[in-house]
Amino acid sequence: MKNRIRVLRAERRWSQAELAAQVGVSRNSIISIENGHFDPSLSLAFAIADAFGCKIEDIFERDPPKPKA
Amino acid sequence: MKNRIRVLRAERRWSQAELAAQVGVSRNSIISIENGHFDPSLSLAFAIADAFGCKIEDIFERDPPKPKA
DNA sequence: GCATAATGCAAAGTTAACTTTGCATATTGG
DNA sequence: CCAATATGCAAAGTTAACTTTGCATTATGC
Numbered sequence: 001m002k003n004r005i006r007v008l009r010a011e012r013r014w015s016q017a018e019l020a021a022q023v024g025v026s027r028n029s030i031i032s033i034e035n036g037h038f039d040p041s042l043s044l045a046f047a048i049a050d051a052f053g054c055k056i057e058d059i060f061e062r063d064p065p066k067p068k069a
Numbered sequence: 070m071k072n073r074i075r076v077l078r079a080e081r082r083w084s085q086a087e088l089a090a091q092v093g094v095s096r097n098s099i100i101s102i103e104n105g106h107f108d109p110s111l112s113l114a115f116a117i118a119d120a121f122g123c124k125i126e127d128i129f130e131r132d133p134p135k136p137k138a
Numbered sequence: 139g140c141a142t143a144a145t146g147c148a149a150a151g152t153t154a155a156c157t158t159t160g161c162a163t164a165t166t167g168g
Numbered sequence: 169c170c171a172a173t174a175t176g177c178a179a180a181g182t183t184a185a186c187t188t189t190g191c192a193t194t195a196t197g198c
Contacts, residue, residue: 001112015174026157031176038155041184042114043070046131056125062115084144095187100146107185110154144195155184165174 002061005034008052023047071130074103077121092116 009019016034020027025044033040033048040048040060049056078088085103089096094113102109102117109117109129118125 016176017174027175028158028177029156032156035176037177039111041155042108042111042125042129043132044155045111045114046129050131056111060111060115062119063112085146086144096145097147097188098186101186104146106147110185113185139198141198142196144193146191146193148190150188152187153185155182157182158180160178161176163174163176166172168169168171 001036001039001063003033003036004059005030005048008054008059012052019048019051022051070105070108070132072102072105073128073130074099074117077123077128081121088117088120091120 005019009016014022016030017027020030023030023044024047029040029044032038033044045056045060049059052059074088078085083091085099086096089099092099092113093116098109098113101107102113114125114129118128121128
């Protein structure tokens with residue numbers, strides 16, 4: 001799943017550590033989500049959206065649908 | 070986390086099994102999410118939103134913020 | 139009243155999210 | 169140049185999401 005966290009962080013000049021603290025997870029979680037190693041839980045997605053003052057849909061992008069065969 | 074899945078399903082007259090099939094998870098996952106036993110992953114939340122033609126924010130409601138002490 | 143569909147839950151297993159620690163390598167600023 | 173800050177990843181552990189199976193109960197329809 002793609003996301004715009006890095007850009008939104010850059011706009012605000014927040015480090016990964018600052019964002020992690022704000023949303024209440026470890027820095028490694030932010031790195032892994034930001035770099036697409038895994039997807040956040042829905043509650044973490046809400047927390048990130050709240051931190052940036054955005055909607056989830058404005059930050060995270062659905063994966064392309066699977067080919068049907 | 071609260072959600073409006075049961076209402077949205079009722080409006081469309083979909084069973085839990087039908088919704089489960091549409092979004093590609095087991096029926097038990099739908100029951101557990103619908104009844105608040107656990108939260109969906111972000112990708113499942115997107116799939117549910119797509120099934121209903123809604124946004125995530127229109128289906129799922131944030132938990133109230135934790136008291137600060 | 140009876141069959142069928144719908145819902146709920148429990149138990150046990152797998153997978154994925156998330157944590158902690160630690161280390162390596164940039165990048166930035168004085 | 170040096171120190172501090174920022175980023176990335178790896179390994180090993182915990183927790184939570186999700187699966188499968190199975191069974192019990194509650195509608196719904198003929």
